Amino acid sequence: MRIAIAADHNGFALKARLISWLTAHGHTVDDRGSHTDDTVDYPPLCVDVCRRVADGAADRGIVLGGSGLGETIACNKIRGIRAGLCHDLWSTRISRGNNDSNVLVLAAKVLAPEAAEEIVGAWLSTPFNGGVHARRLEQISALER
Numbered sequence: 001m002r003i004a005i006a007a008d009h010n011g012f013a014l015k016a017r018l019i020s021w022l023t024a025h026g027h028t029v030d031d032r033g034s035h036t037d038d039t040v041d042y043p044p045l046c047v048d049v050c051r052r053v054a055d056g057a058a059d060r061g062i063v064l065g066g067s068g069l070g071e072t073i074a075c076n077k078i079r080g081i082r083a084g085l086c087h088d089l090w091s092t093r094i095s096r097g098n099n100d101s102n103v104l105v106l107a108a109k110v111l112a113p114e115a116a117e118e119i120v121g122a123w124l125s126t127p128f129n130g131g132v133h134a135r136r137l138e139q140i141s142a143l144e145r
C-alpha cells in the first residue's frame with residue numbers, strides 16, 4: 001500500500017521505526033514529517049496526511065503523537081477521513097472491521113515499539129466487514145454534508 005505518515009516531536013522516533021517496518025513489509029511510505037524532534041504543532045501534519053488519503057494520493061495514513069488524542073480530533077475534521085486511535089489489537093481490528101478506518105493514530109507515549117508494529121500489521125491486514133457497519137458509516141458520512 002501507499003502510506004502517508006507523520007508524527008510530531010512525541011512520535012518522531014517511533015515514526016522512523018515504523019517506516020523501516022513498513023518498507024521491509026513491501027509498503028511505499030510517504031514521510032510527511034516532522035523530520036526532527038523539535039517541538040511542532042501536530043494539526044498541520046494531520047491535515048497533510050489526511051488530505052493525501054482523502055485525495056487518493058495515499059491508500060492509508062498513519063499519524064503518531066504523544067497521546068494521539070489531539071491528532072485523532074484533528075484528523076476526523078477532514079472530510080472522508082475515518083481516523084481511529086488504537087492502543088491494542090482488539091481496538092485495531094474494530095477500527096478496521098467496523099469503522100473502515102483509513103487513518104491509524106498511535107500514541108507514542110503509550111505503546112512499546114513492538115506493540116506499535118503489531119498494531120500496524122493488524123491494521124493493514126484487517127478487512128472492513130461491511131454489512132450493518134456500511135450503513136452506520138453512511139450515517140457518519142452524512143454528518144459531513
Ligand SMILES: O=P(O)(O)OC[C@H]1O[C@@H](O)[C@H](O)[C@@H]1O
Pocket residue numbers: 008010042064065066067068069070071
Ligand atoms: O508534547 P506536548 O506539546 O505537550 O503535547 C502534544 C501532544 O498532545 C496530544 O494531544 C497529542 O498526542 C500531541 O502529541
